[in-house]
Every structure is written in structure tokens, then in C-alpha cells.
Amino acid sequence: MKKNSPPKNFLRFFRWFCHPKLRDHIEGDLMELYEERKVKSGRRKADLKFIVDVLFLFRPGIIRPTEGYKNLNNYGMFKSYFKIGWRNLLRNKGYSLINIGGLAIGMMVAILTGLWIWHEYSYDKYFANYDHLAQVAETGISQRDGGRYVGTTMTYPLSTELIDRYPQHFQRIARVSWNIDCILSSDNLNQSAKGLYVGDAFPEMLTFKMIQGTRAGLANMNSILVSESLAKSFFGSTEILNRTVRINNKVDVTITGVYEDFPLNTEFAEMRFFAPWSLFLSQNKWIEQRALTDWRNHFLRIFVQINPTAAFESVNSKVKNALHFDPADANDAIASKKELYLYPMRRWHLYPASYRSDFYPPVKMIQLVGAIGLFVLLLACINFMNLSTARSEKRAKEVGIRKTVGSVRMQLVNQFFSESFLIVCISFVLSLIFTLLFLPLFNDIAGKQIVIPWANLWFWSASFGFILFTSAIAGSYPALYLSSFNPIKALKGSFRVGRLASLPRKVLVVFQFSISVMLIISTAVVYQQIQFAKNRPVGYDRNGLIMIRKKSGDFDGKYEALRNELKNTGMVYEVSESMGPVTEVYSGNSGWDWKGRDPNIDKDFATLAVSHMHGKTAGWQFIEGRDFDLTTANDSSSLIINESAAKFMGLKNPIGELVSWTWWMDKRVLNYKIVGVIKDMVMDSPYEPVAPTMFYLKGLNGKPSWINIKIHPQHSASEALPKIEFIFKKIVPTVPFEYKFADEEYSRKFDKEERIGNLASVFAVLAIFISCLGLLGLASFVAERRTKEIGVRKVLGASVTNLWRMLSKEFVLLIVISCGIASLPAYYVLQNWLLRFKYHTEISVWIFILTILGAVAITLLTVSYQAIKVALMNPVNSLRSE
Amino acid sequence: MKKYQLGEFEEVVILTIGVLYRDAYGVSIKKEIESRLSRNVSMGALHTALVRLEDKGYIKSFDGEATEERAGRPKKYFQITALGKRAMEHTKDTRNELWSAIPKVALGLKIVNS
Numbered sequence: 001m002k003k004n005s006p007p008k009n010f011l012r013f014f015r016w017f018c019h020p021k022l023r024d025h026i027e028g029d030l031m032e033l034y035e036e037r038k039v040k041s042g043r044r045k046a047d048l049k050f051i052v053d054v055l056f057l058f059r060p061g062i063i064r065p066t067e068g069y070k071n072l073n074n075y076g077m078f079k080s081y082f083k084i085g086w087r088n089l090l091r092n093k094g095y096s097l098i099n100i101g102g103l104a105i106g107m108m109v110a111i112l113t114g115l116w117i118w119h120e121y122s123y124d125k126y127f128a129n130y131d132h133l134a135q136v137a138e139t140g141i142s143q144r145d146g147g148r149y150v151g152t153t154m155t156y157p158l159s160t161e162l163i164d165r166y167p168q169h170f171q172r173i174a175r176v177s178w179n180i181d182c183i184l185s186s187d188n189l190n191q192s193a194k195g196l197y198v199g200d201a202f203p204e205m206l207t208f209k210m211i212q213g214t215r216a217g218l219a220n221m222n223s224i225l226v227s228e229s230l231a232k233s234f235f236g237s238t239e240i241l242n243r244t245v246r247i248n249n250k251v252d253v254t255i256t257g258v259y260e261d262f263p264l265n266t267e268f269a270e271m272r273f274f275a276p277w278s279l280f281l282s283q284n285k286w287i288e289q290r291a292l293t294d295w296r297n298h299f300l301r302i303f304v305q306i307n308p309t310a311a312f313e314s315v316n317s318k319v320k321n322a323l324h325f326d327p328a329d330a331n332d333a334i335a336s337k338k339e340l341y342l343y344p345m346r347r348w349h350l351y352p353a354s355y356r357s358d359f360y361p362p363v364k365m366i367q368l369v370g371a372i373g374l375f376v377l378l379l380a381c382i383n384f385m386n387l388s389t390a391r392s393e394k395r396a397k398e399v400g401i402r403k404t405v406g407s408v409r410m411q412l413v414n415q416f417f418s419e420s421f422l423i424v425c426i427s428f429v430l431s432l433i434f435t436l437l438f439l440p441l442f443n444d445i446a447g448k449q450i451v452i453p454w455a456n457l458w459f460w461s462a463s464f465g466f467i468l469f470t471s472a473i474a475g476s477y478p479a480l481y482l483s484s485f486n487p488i489k490a491l492k493g494s495f496r497v498g499r500l501a502s503l504p505r506k507v508l509v510v511f512q513f514s515i516s517v518m519l520i521i522s523t524a525v526v527y528q529q530i531q532f533a534k535n536r537p538v539g540y541d542r543n544g545l546i547m548i549r550k551k552s553g554d555f556d557g558k559y560e561a562l563r564n565e566l567k568n569t570g571m572v573y574e575v576s577e578s579m580g581p582v583t584e585v586y587s588g589n590s591g592w593d594w595k596g597r598d599p600n601i602d603k604d605f606a607t608l609a610v611s612h613m614h615g616k617t618a619g620w621q622f623i624e625g626r627d628f629d630l631t632t633a634n635d636s637s638s639l640i641i642n643e644s645a646a647k648f649m650g651l652k653n654p655i656g657e658l659v660s661w662t663w664w665m666d667k668r669v670l671n672y673k674i675v676g677v678i679k680d681m682v683m684d685s686p687y688e689p690v691a692p693t694m695f696y697l698k699g700l701n702g703k704p705s706w707i708n709i710k711i712h713p714q715h716s717a718s719e720a721l722p723k724i725e726f727i728f729k730k731i732v733p734t735v736p737f738e739y740k741f742a743d744e745e746y747s748r749k750f751d752k753e754e755r756i757g758n759l760a761s762v763f764a765v766l767a768i769f770i771s772c773l774g775l776l777g778l779a780s781f782v783a784e785r786r787t788k789e790i791g792v793r794k795v796l797g798a799s800v801t802n803l804w805r806m807l808s809k810e811f812v813l814l815i816v817i818s819c820g821i822a823s824l825p826a827y828y829v830l831q832n833w834l835l836r837f838k839y840h841t842e843i844s845v846w847i848f849i850l851t852i853l854g855a856v857a858i859t860l861l862t863v864s865y866q867a868i869k870v871a872l873m874n875p876v877n878s879l880r881s882e
Numbered sequence: 883m884k885k886y887q888l889g890e891f892e893e894v895v896i897l898t899i900g901v902l903y904r905d906a907y908g909v910s911i912k913k914e915i916e917s918r919l920s921r922n923v924s925m926g927a928l929h930t931a932l933v934r935l936e937d938k939g940y941i942k943s944f945d946g947e948a949t950e951e952r953a954g955r956p957k958k959y960f961q962i963t964a965l966g967k968r969a970m971e972h973t974k975d976t977r978n979e980l981w982s983a984i985p986k987v988a989l990g991l992k993i994v995n996s
Contacts, residue, residue: 022929022933024955024956025907025908025945025955025956025957025958026908026925026929027955028908028955028956028957028958029907029908029909029912029925029929030925031955032909033909033912033925052924053924053925053926055926056924056925056926056927057925057926057929058926059926059930060930061929061930061933061934062926062929062930062933
């Protein structure tokens with residue numbers, strides 16, 4: 001008789017809500033009654049009564065509790081998990097090593113990048129008033145390219161406005177000069193030092209940590225606060241207060257305080273002295289003469305501290321109207337939407353105010369480095385996942401038995417999670433060791449000084465979270481996969497993972513290699529770009545060119561003597577002066593007019609005032625015309641322009657053309673005649689096209705502050721330098737001899753890119769290494785699994801080469817696929833990066849080809865070892881059945 | 883005493899278990915009560931009572947064999963524990979005391995409708 005069952009839905013409903021402990025026998029009772037009723041009153045009645053019964057069973061005593069009801073002996077279980085996990089590790093030392101090693105490297109990278117990011121965020125936190133300090137700035141929309149800019153150089157009248165009219169919004173306001181690089185001398189010792197002239201409130205605002213003296217030390221005009229290191233270098237550790245030093249050999253000041261050096265991760269790290277603003281005023285009489293009410297003369301910085309309870313936005317809106325504009329600038333100000341902006345300290349480091357197209361705000365670097373760190377960690381986790389699941393067949397029997405004896409799936413998942421946790425803990429310890437070893441190298445590359453904050457509680461809690469996170473990610477897939485085995489199949493021994501089961505593993509390998517390949521391609525392109533920029537024709541000869549900055553007025557009147565003596569040594573080819581160094585563009589001016597100029601464009605030309613002989617010193621290469629000539633009478637109105645200037649001005653025959661310049665300050669008009677055109681000199685960024693530049697003989701505002709010395713090509717720098725130093729000491733004894741090499745300064749322009757390139761290459765190497773480790777483990781496992789198959793093939797006549805090809809083919813195919821996948825996004829991203837440089841190289845196809853070949857080669861190497869080992873095995877051994 | 887709380891239905895159930903001796907399981911208890919007391923017993927009420935009695939410790943259960951009619955589910959047989967026996971006796975005694983405390987007159991009264 002066909003057996004029909006009670007209404008399925010209600011049965012299901014019952015099974016769902018009933019307490020598992022009671023379920024079985026109540027269900028049995030229900031079924032028994034159902035059968036009886038069916039016989040007695042027919043099926044329909046039985047069904048009805050069944051439904052009634054089920055409904056009446058839905059009562060508190062029988063419904064299952066929502067939380068877990070099984071009291072498991074948790075402690076014992078976990079202890080057993082760890083024990084078994086540990087034994088497992090020991091039993092397969094090879095695989096465990098690969099697993100732990102790969103994971104440790106990945107974690108090391110994550111830790112390094114984490115420390116780096118944390119370091120970036122910690123900038124300026126040294127100051128107690130971190131949340132309330134800001135720099136007064138001006139923000140607007142640049143008319144050149146529509147981007148927002150923030151300018152931090154302010155005018156004097158703005159500071160008086162803020163101090164007089166808006167004092168209630170600020171706790172403290174201080175005027176601060178730009179960085180001053182000058183010479184401090186005491187007794188016989190003189191050093192150059194960087195420092196600032198600041199308003200009285202400044203030390204209090206920045207909560208200087210005073211070692212000697214007080215923060216109020218700047219009250220007297222002739223006083224100075226020095227850093228601890230400066231004090232030590234001058235006076236040792238004796239009594240420092242009330243000693244005098246001389247600034248630039250002109251002014252005597254008394255030391256009224258010694259402050260603790262600012263740590264490297266602060267804005268003012270390099271400042272070794274602070275002098276009063278009143279002193280600055282007295283040294284620069286022009287301020288009081290011209291700049292007190294001039295809304296056009298931007299030359300100082302203003303720092304403010306807002307009230308403890310205030311917020312930046314509200315204060316900002318309240319003081320907006322303090323910013324006024326000179327009528328001459330009014331239109332420009334409106335067009336650019338210039339307005340006052342309180343630039344808070346917490347944004348100083350991460351969002352710098354200078355706006356240049358190839359400048360990397362630290363935020364971008366943080367994102368980049370963070371992404372790389374995360375990806376490498378992901379790689380290591382994928383490795384782990386792959387290896388764990390690949391070897392899962394070995395543990396199938398164990399899982400089967402556990403399930404049979406009564407293990408719930410959750411328990412199995414817990415077990416495998418604990419095993420991952422164990423491995424991750426071991427890897428973490430190992431990764432800390434790696435980090436310690438690798439940190440000095442990393443600091444070199446990154447240009448930072450990062451240390452592991454052993455004492456910091458945050459570090460340990462973050463590490464613990466990190467361990468949990470990693471074990472969750474790395475352990476999730478194996479745990480879920482392994483716990484899903486069907487116990488019957490597993491115990492029967494016929495458990496074989498289907499072909500489809502290896503698919504996720506293959507996907508993971510492809511993913512791993514894609515990331516590694518992307519990193520390699522990026523590294524190659526970055527290096528290519530750097531090389532390209534370095535190979536750019538510079539337009540002048542950088543070899544043996546020394547630049548010395550005249551830091552104090554001691555050089556006045558001594559230039560001619562210096563030059564003569566230097567040339568007399570025979571080591572020096574030529575000497576010249578200039579307003580700025582040859583490796584930078586310090587000044588630009590608009591207001592130039594020439595025949596055929598488009599009246600709507602008022603182009604900013606780079607300008608450099610030079611002395612005669614600068615052409616010979618710097619090695620100008622003339623295209624037309626002549627150099628400045630001492631003998632010609634009117635040479636003071638001669639002008640030499642570079643190629644780009646000539647091109648821009650559209651002059652066919654530049655020589656002899658008249659050019660006039662209107663100085664914006666007092667509308668004075670100066671007339672020049674072009675006498676020469678030189679090849680473009682790369683003075684600013686090697687990635688930008690050269691700006692049109694004008695060179696003339698006398699500057700309008702100030703004196704030339706750089707001396708350029710060209711060493712004779714026949715002599716080496718090491719020969720010439722001592723002689724040069726000797727002369728300097730003779731003629732300007734009160735000045736410390738400091739110089740820079742032009743070629744070193746030039747190569748420093750590549751620092752940022754080189755740093756990125758180095759970092760990328762390090763990470764690429766690590767990524768490939770991790771991927772190869774994974775590949776190694778996987779290959780050995782696959783080879784092992786197919787031992788019988790290979791034995792059979794050998795018996796049937798396959799050669800070693802055949803077998804090797806068969807085993808490697810699979811992997812090589814995967815690698816080629818991942819190269820293909822990686823190439824497109826890499827190309828896209830890198831092309832975007834390159835386009836930010838106006839002067840850039842094209843991504844060559846060779847990079848991709850070489851990378852693919854390289855990846856395939858590495859894969860073959862890794863896989864071949866395993867493949868050949870298995871292929872060489874004696875088929876008798878592999879086919880013998882136990 | 884609070885210790886020996888026994889609801890009316892629970893008492894019936896536990897007595898039936900005693901009646902059935904080693905044969906007391908869900909369906910048989912239900913049938914026995916229905917036949918002796920002529921009252922309908924729902925599975926829900928019955929099993930709740932059984933669970934409560936077991937929680938109180940008055941009865942204990944042991945598993946029996948599974949049969950075809952029960953779709954392979956085992957039977958759960960119940961037995962009274964010593965504590966259960968004490969509880970039953972306590973109840974019985976209390977009832978008896980109350981009975982004997984009723985004055986003869988109240989029981990002997992006959993209501994006559996005239």
C-alpha cells in the first residue's frame with residue numbers, strides 16, 4: 001500500500017519550531033496517531049487532526065530556544081583543536097613552512113605600510129594645541145587651470161586687521177617670517193642655521209618644551225630662543241642662558257631660552273632658532289617704510305590659535321571680511337574668488353598648500369601605499385587558502401569521522417578557523433622579526449624614520465585585530481570548504497574532488513599573478529620615466545658646477561676679490577653671481593612687452609639676474625647672438641633669452657629686438673635689447689617643458705645671492721674644493737663654507753619618483769616571491785596527486801619531456817591568462833600617471849613582452865622542479881597498490 | 883509545600899504513567915487518559931506536561947525501539963522517579979486530609995427542590 005504522509009508543510013513547520021531534543025519522539029507520536037486515524041476515519045480527517053495537533057504543539061514548552069542550547073565543553077574542544085592543528089603542522093613540515101613563510105612576508109608588508117601610514121598621520125601631533133592651530137591663508141580658483149589653490153604668504157595689513165579688529169575670535173595670533181637661513185656665530189664658532197622670526201605669542205601657541213628659560217623669552221627685541229641641538233653644538237652642555245650669539249655678523253642677540261628639538265614629523269622640524277618679530281622689523285626697514293599698509297606685498301605668514309571651544313568653520317566665516325585687496329588687484333581677486341581661509345594644522349602635512357602638477361600630496365601616497373600593502377596581504381592570504389584547500393583531500397577522512405560521531409558543521413568550521421588562527425599567530429611572530437630586520441632598508445627607501453612602537457598600547461591592540469582579521473580572511477574559505485564534505489563519500493575513500501573544485505583555486509592563482517604582474521609593469525614604467533627624464537638634454541653642463549649661497553652681508557664688496565683669487569688658483573674655470581641657483585626658478589615676472597605681442601596675454605616669464613661671466617660659468621649654449629660683454633657700454637640694458645622665450649614671443653630675428661618691462665610696483669618702465677638666444681636650460685622640473693626665461697644683468701630688487709663656481713674640467717672636485725675653501729676662509733672668514741653641487745641638486749629632483757620606483761620594485765619582488773611560493777606548494781601537491789596517473793603514462797611510453805610538458809602546461813596557461821588580465825588595467829593607470837608629466841615617455845611594448853616572458857620563465861622554474869621530480873619516479877613504486 | 887507542586891493535568895498524567903507501568907509513552911498515555919477520563923487530550927498539552935514533569939524531576943525517560951508506523955522515530959518511554967512518587971503521595975495525602983476535614987453534615991446534605 002502506498003504510504004502517504006501527513007501534510008508536508010505542517011510537518012516542515014513542526015520540524016522547524018520544535019525543540020530538537022523533543023522533536024524525534026513527538027514526531028513519532030504524531031506519525032503513529034496519523035496512521036491510526038487514517039485507518040479509522042480516512043485520510044482527510046487524519047490530515048485535519050494532524051494539523052490541529054501541530055498547531056496545538058506550538059507552545060512555549062516545546063518551541064526551541066533562540067540561542068544555542070547545547071552546552072558544549074568549549075575549553076576542551078579548543079584545546080583539542082590546537083593540539084591537532086599543531087600536530088598537523090609538524091607532520092607536513094614542508095607545506096607548513098611554505099604557508100607560514102608566505103603569510104609572514106605578506107604580514108610584514110602590511111605592517112610596514114601600516115606603520116608608514118600611521119607615521120604620516122602623526123605629523124604635527126607633537127603640539128598640544130594641534131586641534132586649534134591654523135595658518136591664515138588665501139584660497140581661490142586659479143585662473144590658469146581652474147584648480148583650487150591655497151596661498152600661505154600674507155600681507156602685513158592683514159595681520160594688523162586680524163589683531164586689531166578681530167581679537168575676540170582668536171586666543172593668540174603671531175606673525176611669522178619665511179624660513180630664514182643665516183649664520184650664527186659665537187666666539188670663534190660659526191654655523192649656518194635655519195630659523196624663524198616670530199611674534200611673541202608663538203612659543204606659547206606651539207607649546208615649546210623649554211629646557212632652559214621660558215616661553216616668554218622673546219619679549220626683548222635682542223633675544224633668541226635656540227634649539228637644544230644648536231645650543232649643544234655651540235656651547236656644549238654648559239650654562240646657555242644669557243650667552244650672546246651674532247646673527248649674520250650684524251646683530252647681537254642674547255639667548256633667553258633653550259627648547260627641545262622638534263621631532264622629525266613636525267612642520268618646524270628644521271628650525272633651530274626663533275627670534276623676535278620686532279628684530280625682523282628692525283632688520284628690514286623696508287617693511288615699516290613701504291609694506292605696513294600695502295595689500296599687494298605678500299611676504300609673511302600669520303599663525304593663529306582659535307579659542308578652545310570654537311570650530312574652524314565658524315571662526316572662518318566670522319573673520320572673512322578681514323581680507324582686503326588693493327584696488328589694482330580687485331578685479332583679479334573677484335575673478336579668482338579669493339577669500340580668507342584658516343588652514344588648520346591637521347591638514348598641513350596631508351594636504352599641502354603648494355599646488356603643482358607633479359606634486360604628490362601625501363594623501364595620494366598614503367592611498368597608494370595602503371593599497372599596495374593590502375594587496376600584498378591579500379596575496380599571502382590567497383596563498384594560504386589555496387594550499388589549505390588543495391591539501392584538503394588528506395583531511396577528508398578526518399572530517400568524515402568527525403561528522404559521523406556527531407560534530408555539527410559549526411564545530412568543524414571552528415576547528416579549521418582555530419588552525420588558521422594558530423598559523424597566523426606563528427606567522428605574526430615571524431613577521432615581526434622580518435619587520436625588524438627589514439626596517440632599516442625600508443627607512444632608507446622611504447626616506448623616513450619609522451620605528452616599531454613596542455610600548456604603544458594601540459600597536460598591540462591593532463596587531464591583535466590584524467591577526468584576527470587575517471585569520472578570518474585566510475581561514476574562511478578553507479574552513480567552509482573543508483566542513484562541507486559529505487561524510488559517507490569521504491569515508492568510503494572514493495572521495496575525489498571534481499574538476500570543477502579546482503576552479504576556484506585556479507582563479508585565485510590567476511588573481512595572485514595578475515597583481516604581481518601589475519606591480520612589475522608599474523615598476524618598469526616608473527623606472528623608464530625616470531631614466532627618460534634624466535636623459536633629457538639639460539642645456540648646460542652640470543659637471544663640476546658648485547653653487548654657494550651668500551647667507552649674510554659679509555659677502556658684500558668681496559665678490560671681485562673672491563673671483564680673482566679663485567681664478568688665480570688655476571682650478572677654477574669661471575665664477576659668476578646670480579639671483580637664484582641654476583637648478584631652480586626663483587622668480588618670475590610679468591609686464592613684458594615686445595613688438596607683436598598679443599595684448600591680451602600678460603605672460604609670466606622666468607627671470608634671472610646674473611653677473612657677467614654667468615654664461616661661461618653655467619655653460620650656456622648660444623644659438624644666436626652673443627653673451628653679455630663687460631666691454632660694451634650699454635650692456636646693462638641687454639637681454640638674453642632662451643629658445644622657448646623666442647618661440648613664445650614669435651620673433652623671427654630676435655637679435656636687436658627691443659623689449660620693455662613694466663615693474664608692477666611703481667610702474668617703472670625698463671627697456672632692454674635682445675643680444676643673444678641660448679638653448680633651453682632645464683632649471684625647474686625635468687618633467688615640465690622649459691619656461692621662457694629672460695636673463696639680464698642687474699636685478700631691480702635686491703642683490704645676487706648665489707655664487708656659481710665652475711671647476712676646470714681638467715681638475716677633479718676633490719682637488720679643487722680644498723683650494724676653494726681656503727680662499728673663502730681667507731676672504732670671508734666669518735662665514736662657514738657651505739656649497740652645493742649642481743648635479744647633485746639636479747638629481748634630487750628625481751627623488752620622489754625614484755622613491756616610488758624603489759618601493760614599487762621592492763613590493764613587486766615580494767609579491768612575486770609570495771606568488772611563487774604558492775605556486776610551488778600547489779605544483780608539488782598536484783604532482784603528488786597524479787603520481788598514479790603519471791606512473792601509468794610512463795608505463796605506456798611517455799617520455800620525461802612529455803610528462804614535464806603536460807604538468808607545466810596547466811600552470812603556464814594560468815600565468816599567461818593573468819598577464820593578459822593584468823596588462824590592460826596596468827596600462828590604463830600608468831598612462832594616466834604619465835600624462836601628469838608634461839614631459840614624459842611612452843610606455844613601450846617591450847615592457848609587457850618582457851614581463852610576460854619573465855613571468856612564464858619564473859613559473860616554469862618553480863613548477864619544473866616538482867614536475868621533473870615526479871616524472872622521474874619509478875612507475876613501479878607509484879603503481880604498487882598497498 | 884511548594885516543593886511538590888503538581889497541576890491537575892500533570893497529576894492525571896503522572897498517575898496514568900503509573901498505571902501504564904513500563905508501557906507509558908506519548909500515544910499510549912493519551913489513549914489511556916482519553917479512555918478512562920473521557921476527556922480529549924491534545925498532543926500539545928500532553929507533551930508540555932511531560933516536559934514539565936521531566937524538568938521537575940518527577941519522571942524520567944528512556945528510549946524505546948523505532949517502528950515503521952512512526953516513520954522510523956524512536957519511542958520515548960516514561961517512568962516515575964522516587965521524587966515523583968513522593969510528590970504523588972504528598973498530593974494524595976493533602977487531598978485526603980481535606981476530605982476528612984469536611985464536616986459530615988456538608989457532605990450529607992441533600993438539596994431538595996420543592
